[in-house]
Amino acid sequence: xxxxxxxxxxxxxxxxxxxxxxxxxxxxxxxxxxxxxxxxxxxxxxxxxxxxxxxxxxxxxxxxxxxxxxxxxxxxxxxxxxxxxxxxxxxxxxxxxxxxxxxxxxxxxxxxxxxxxxxxxxxxxxxxxxxxxxxxxxx
Amino acid sequence: xxxxxxxxxxxxxxxxxxxxxxxxxxxxxxxxxxxxxxxxxxxxxxxxxxxxxxxxxxxxxxxxxxxxxxxxxxxxxxxxxxxxxxxxxxxxxxxxxxxxxxxxxxxxxxxxxxxxxxxxxxxxxxxxxxxxxxxxxxxxxxxxxxxxxxxxxxxxxxxxxxxxxxxxxxxxxxxxxxxxxxxxxxxxxxxxxxxxxxxxxxxxxxxxxxxxxxxxxxxxxxxxxxxxxxxxxxxxxxxxxxxxxxxxxxxxxxxxxxxxxxxxxxxxxxxxxxxxxxxxxxxxxxxxxxxxxxxxxxxxxxxxxxxxxxxxxxxxxxxxxxxxxxxxxxxxxxxxxxxxxxxxxxxxxxxxxxxxxxxxxxxxxxxxxxxxxxxxxxxxxxxxxxxxxxxxxxxxxxxxxxxxxxxxxxxxxxxxxxxxxxxxxxxxxxxxxxxxxxxxxxxxxxxxxxxxxxxxxxxxxxxxxxxxxxxxxxxxxxxxxxxxxxxxxxxxxxxxxxxxxxxxxxxxxxxxxxxxxxxxxxxxxxxxxxxxxxxxx
Numbered sequence: 001x002x003x004x005x006x007x008x009x010x011x012x013x014x015x016x017x018x019x020x021x022x023x024x025x026x027x028x029x030x031x032x033x034x035x036x037x038x039x040x041x042x043x044x045x046x047x048x049x050x051x052x053x054x055x056x057x058x059x060x061x062x063x064x065x066x067x068x069x070x071x072x073x074x075x076x077x078x079x080x081x082x083x084x085x086x087x088x089x090x091x092x093x094x095x096x097x098x099x100x101x102x103x104x105x106x107x108x109x110x111x112x113x114x115x116x117x118x119x120x121x122x123x124x125x126x127x128x129x130x131x132x133x134x135x136x137x138x139x
Numbered sequence: 140x141x142x143x144x145x146x147x148x149x150x151x152x153x154x155x156x157x158x159x160x161x162x163x164x165x166x167x168x169x170x171x172x173x174x175x176x177x178x179x180x181x182x183x184x185x186x187x188x189x190x191x192x193x194x195x196x197x198x199x200x201x202x203x204x205x206x207x208x209x210x211x212x213x214x215x216x217x218x219x220x221x222x223x224x225x226x227x228x229x230x231x232x233x234x235x236x237x238x239x240x241x242x243x244x245x246x247x248x249x250x251x252x253x254x255x256x257x258x259x260x261x262x263x264x265x266x267x268x269x270x271x272x273x274x275x276x277x278x279x280x281x282x283x284x285x286x287x288x289x290x291x292x293x294x295x296x297x298x299x300x301x302x303x304x305x306x307x308x309x310x311x312x313x314x315x316x317x318x319x320x321x322x323x324x325x326x327x328x329x330x331x332x333x334x335x336x337x338x339x340x341x342x343x344x345x346x347x348x349x350x351x352x353x354x355x356x357x358x359x360x361x362x363x364x365x366x367x368x369x370x371x372x373x374x375x376x377x378x379x380x381x382x383x384x385x386x387x388x389x390x391x392x393x394x395x396x397x398x399x400x401x402x403x404x405x406x407x408x409x410x411x412x413x414x415x416x417x418x419x420x421x422x423x424x425x426x427x428x429x430x431x432x433x434x435x436x437x438x439x440x441x442x443x444x445x446x447x448x449x450x451x452x453x454x455x456x457x458x459x460x461x462x463x464x465x466x467x468x469x470x471x472x473x474x475x476x477x478x479x480x481x482x483x484x485x486x487x488x489x490x491x492x493x494x495x496x497x498x499x500x501x502x503x504x505x506x507x508x509x510x511x512x513x514x515x516x517x518x519x520x521x522x523x524x525x526x527x528x529x530x531x532x533x534x535x536x537x538x539x540x541x542x543x544x545x546x547x548x549x550x551x552x553x554x555x556x557x558x559x560x561x562x563x564x565x566x567x568x569x570x571x572x573x574x575x576x577x578x579x580x581x582x583x584x585x586x587x588x589x590x591x592x593x594x595x596x597x598x599x600x601x602x603x604x605x606x607x608x609x610x611x612x613x614x615x616x617x618x619x620x621x622x623x624x625x626x627x628x629x630x631x632x633x634x635x636x637x638x639x640x641x642x643x644x645x646x647x648x649x650x651x652x653x654x655x656x657x658x659x660x661x662x663x664x665x666x667x668x669x670x671x672x673x674x675x676x
Contacts, residue, residue, distance in 0.1 A: 039672060041663040054669060058582075061245040069406070072238045076402040079231055079384040080395040086227075087383030093368035097227055097383050104234045105440050111241055112436050119249075119429060127670045134672055 202434020222450025226381025593648025
């Protein structure tokens with residue numbers, strides 16, 4: 001056992017695993033499983049709920065990453081090669097370059113907020129459901 | 140950080156009226172307060188307490204500390220100064236630093252928190268053969284953190300020398316040694332908890348100082364950004380051109396491409412910096428890791444917008460000429476502005492905050508490098524996972540002392556050199572060696588041990604080679620060896636080549652491995668990274 005992989009569900013299962021042999025004389029199923037009291041990760045990975053969670057998350061984070069990277073690289077290329085365009089005045093001393101720069105700040109904050117809302121509303125409840133199922137043994 | 144400090148010139152201080160007595164006392168008070176914080180927060184318990192503060196910090200606390208790791212002296216003094224002198228181009232740095240947090244938020248932070256325990260090696264080694272992968276992770280972690288740290292230490296020498304008016308090579312060496320010793324004390328006494336509290340203290344101080352300076356500046360110009368910018372243009376020989384890009388990077392097609400390369404390294408490097416990654420283990424859950432990125436993002440957006448005002452303000456009130464004639468050139472813009480608007484006292488405060496910033500950042504780096512050595516190399520490679528938590532902490536403490544000593548000596552040796560490239564290089568390393576492997580092992584089921592090793596060593600190796608054969612090393616008046624010219628690669632930052640290369644290496648390595656990916660461990664890692672089932676709390 002390496003340090004990277006402590007026994008899963010340590011806090012919850014340690015008590016049960018410790019008590020089980022005394023209470024049930026080693027016949028109980030939980031005692032038989034004692035050496036490998038890990039949840040079955042393979043089963044979880046194959047379950048519908050997990051597959052749905054995974055694809056929902058990926059459908060959000062990958063396109064979003066692509067979007068902000070393209071927007072950022074586009075901005076960098078403009079800043080490097082389109083000086084005159086960036087210098088176009090808009091309002092007093094404020095020019096296109098400054099507006100686009102501030103827009104990078106704004107988009108970063110907006111994407112952050114969108115992701116947090118998405119994760120709080122869509123991902124966290126699904127994760128909680130899977131965790132509950134695993135603890136109840138229904139998964 | 141460029142600091143052209145001339146030890147022999149008999150010497151103008153940064154501000155003639157700046158009182159060394161006040162500065163020295165503010166510095167001394169600051170060191171004592173932070174050491175007290177580190178001492179109070181210290182816990183002499185398990186390895187989890189020492190390395191990741193027992194994962195007890197809240198998202199908000201960790202977010203402030205994360206922003207503190209990022210708001211180094213280079214970003215406070217360096218960016219404000221670059222904006223005052225080069226205008227818009229100084230601002231470009233801060234945009235890269237900020238946007239980079241999205242990579243952490245969307246792809247890395249929560250998954251990393253769920254999968255690992257102390258180090259980046261925990262995640263990379265999770266489903267691979269432990270020993271080679273952890274050794275590679277430790278090599279990469281230590282290279283990145285030590286480069287980054289030597290740059291900070293060298294900067295500390297010149298910066299503090301400048302602010303305290305300490306002259307001569309010995310004086311600077313002494314300052315670097317003091318910074319090193321105080322930093323080792325934080326790490327030895329406080330562990331992660333102490334270091335984090337010092338970081339929170341410093342970040343709060345820095346953010347308040349910057350916010351107050353900004354408010355004052357805006358107030359002075361009747362809250363008209365346009366008036367501020369008019370004045371800034373009047374104080375800068377670039378005039379209106381300072382509001383458009385090109386002053387610093389626009390010289391030739393090589394400098395433009397170099398800028399694109401640097402930007403790529405900045406935006407992709409943050410999510411591979413080991414001392415940033417390690418911070419995500421100091422919170423108890425993935426949700427708190429998410430919150431900490433949100434806090435860091437908001438604080439840093441505010442901070443960088445303030446540095447824009449401060450940079451323009453320095454150009455307007457101090458003037459470019461006076462800044463460039465001061466001993467620290469660009470770096471002196473913020474201190475000079477502080478003196479202009481708040482006299483000796485505010486100058487002392489800004490100097491002390493800059494100093495605290497260096498101390499806290501190098502302490503975090505030392506802790507990360509020593510944790511990686513103790514946890515990845517000692518416990519998992521040498522002892523094959525059979526080291527107990529006490530001996531891991533003991534080894535980490537010893538390593539921290541060695542690393543501290545190395546960076547003191549390194550900082551003293553390179554302090555006359557231009558070390559700005561070391562920071563850019565650390566980012567390029569992080570983006571090339573760490574980001575590709577982290578993303579592959581989290582999201583690509585087929586990725587395997589050989590792929591990991593190829594991507595890491597390929598990324599590190601190509602970065603190193605490209606830098607050695609770049610104008611950073613030779614052929615340029617600013618090079619380390621200006622006399623000879625073996626600069627075959629024209630760019631100073633290798634990111635634009637080495638980052639894609641490491642992703643390609645990862646694919647080639649993976650398909651060359653006869654040994655398939657470990658299916659069971661992959662299932663465990665995927666479930667654990669997305670749901671936290673089985674994670675360390």
